[in-house]
Amino acid sequence: MKLGAYLLWAAVAAGAGLLVLLGYFVDTQVILGLRLLLMQWAVLLAAAALLIGLINLLAVHYRKVSLQEPGWPYSALLILTFLVTLVLGLFFGPDFQVVLLLFNYVQLPVEASLMALLSVSLLVAGVRLVARRRDVFSLLFVGTALIVLLGTAPWLAAGDSAVAEGFGAVRAWVTQIWAAGGARGILIGVALGATATGLRVLLAVDRPYGD
Amino acid sequence: MPNASALDFMGTVAAGLLTVMVLSYLVRDNPLFRIATYLFIGVASGYAGAIAWHNVIRPGLVDPLMVRGFEGMKDVTLIVPLILVVLLLFKLSPSLSRYGTLSVALLVGVGAAVVVGGAITGTLIPQSLAAMDTLNPSAVAPQTGETGLERVLNVVIMLVGTMSTLIYFRFTARREPTGEARRSRLVAATAAVGKGFIAITFGAMYAGALAATILVLVERIQFLREVVAGFLAG
Incomplete structure (x- = not known):
């Protein structure tokens, strides 16, 4: 029975995948018609999976609140804001004024502020790298970053000097030749890895959907 | 019901407060930061759920079934996804989750095919063609615009960068009689060059990310200054 089920799931995944x-x-x-139909079904399933994920998020935080685990007031706040946004969004649509207000005045500022925090984290990580690991590759990394920053950012003084223009030219050479060569290698490597992983799934060597 | 300008004012003040709460993390992790992030997760997940319902599930499945009624139940293109979505719901219960495997298998199969197709047509072929195109001696560099010997030098640097980076990610090695896996000297040397190119690439990406996030930080500080100025001006 288990063997039969495993073969069925593998056949469905491989068949649908190979058609697409x-x-x-x-x-x-x-x-092309079959591919479009399967893609539409997969998009519907992905949206349903997102809703299932949200139900799971709700269940996890509800459990935290009901058992009064450490940090439960934060979970209660999450549940409240989640339900308010979801109910308003479901009944009145995502373009409803209150939903848009929540999006514009809660989601966007927090997102932007978290990204702003990232600047400090990146800077601290860069300084730590220089302090803790002083080898050729760290020097290359930090040197490239400094050249790109000096060649990109506006200078407080002598912005039109030969030195500033020189940094701009070196930045262009480093990013468009040296970094582009490495980036192309990384991109091709990632694409080869993704192709190999995808083919392993399509040939049922890997079965992430379970047996 | 407050009017639109009052709502905007309250929203701007709330946005300013949330910005301060998030930026307070620079001092240390604190309850204000946690309140802001949990609030954000709640609103973002609720909004994502509403978008998924209104933009995908309702127009793709619910509306056609409601419009066509029983006739819709005879349409394979509607009934099959309905069954698949219902089966996927069984994943919520650990004891019934095995009934949802069919839906997950279809989703994974189509997803894997999209990944493979996208990687081949979107990255492998265009990037390989672009790498081959750089070998054309008469072509002018599309970005830097140089020609002649300068271009030849740049093309060599780019090709060495691409090849050595790819070799760096090649982890196959010969096993020595002692059991130790060892790369050949040529491969090890090329991989070291590749590691240098990767360091340069990540350095450039790091600088780009740092510049972008510093811009956002400046924008946030400017926003806070405007909120405070507006508040003081009444």
Whole structure:
């Protein structure tokens, strides 16, 4: 029974996946139609999976509140704001004025402030790297970062001097030649890795959906 | 019901307070920062749920079924996703979760195919073609605009960077009689060059990320200054 179920799941994943993959390379109406249909079903399933994830988030924090675990008032706040936004969004739509107010005056400022915090974290991480690990690669990393920053940022004084222009030219050379070569290698490496992982799933060597 | 300008004013004050609460993390982790982040997670997840319902599930599944009624139940293109979504809901219960595996298998299969197709057509082919295009001696560099010997030098640097970076990520090695895995000297030397190129690339990316986030920090501080100025001006 278990073997039969495992074969069925593997066949569904491989069949659906190979049909969609075929649609990338074969320009036939039947294949393209099937690919579109399967993609639509997958998008619906992904949205349903998102809702299931949200229900799970709610359940986890509800458990924290009901057992009064450490930090439960924060979980209560999360549940309250989650339910208010979700109910308003479901009944009146995401374009409803109050939902937009929540988005513009809660979500956007917190998102932007968290990103602003990231600048300090990045700076601290860079300084720590120099302090703790002084090898050629750290020097290359920090040297490149300094050149790019000096070549990009506006100078407080002597912004039109030959030194400033020189930094701009070196920055262009480093980013568009040296860094671009490395970035292309990383991109191709990531794409090869993604292709290998995807093919392992399509050939049922890896079965993340379970047996 | 307060009017729009009053709502905007209250919203701006709330946004300013939330900004201060988040930036207070610079001093240390504190309850104000946690309140702001939990509030953010609650609003963001609720908004994401509303978007998923109104933009995907309702127009793709619920509305067609409601409009067509029983006729819709005979349409395979509607009934199959409905069954798959219902089966996926079984994943909420640990004892019934195995019934949702069919839906997850379909989702994973299509997702893997999209990843493979996207990687081949969106990255592998265009990046390989771009790398080959740099070998054309008569072409002018699209970004830097140089020609001649300067271009040849730059092309060599780029190709060495790409190849050595790829070799750095190649982890196959020959096993010595002692059991130790060892790369050949040539591969090890090329991988070291690749590591240097990766350090340069990450340095450039780090600088870009730092510049972008500093810009956001400046924008936030400017916003706070405007909120305080507006508050003082009444």
